[in-house]
Amino acid sequence: MTRTTDAFAAATVADVLAVDEATVCDAATLFDVPGYDSMAIVTVLERIEDHYGVEVPPRDVVPETFSSVPAISALIDRLRTDATPEVTAS
Structure with missing residues (x-):
C-alpha cells in the first residue's frame, strides 16, 4: 500500500459517494x-x-477487497505489480 494509492482510493470512494475524504x-x-x-x-x-x-479479475470482486481504503489500495498495488512486465537480462 502506498500513499499514492491510498489517496486515490480515498478520493475515488469519496467522489463516488459525494462525501468528504475524512468520512471515508x-x-x-x-x-x-x-x-x-x-x-x-x-x-x-x-x-x-x-x-x-x-483489469480487476473476477476473483477479486468480493466485499473484502472493497471494504476499506487500505484494502482497495492493496488491490491497486497488487494489480499494478502484476501488470508490470518483468525485465530479463539478455
Missing part, C-alpha cells in the same frame, strides 16, 4: 458509509481500471 478514511468499514453498496463498488472498480489501465 474515518469509517471502520466502507460499508458503514451511507450509499456504499454494490453499485458504488462497481463504480470504484471501473475508476481503478480506467485510471491505472488494469
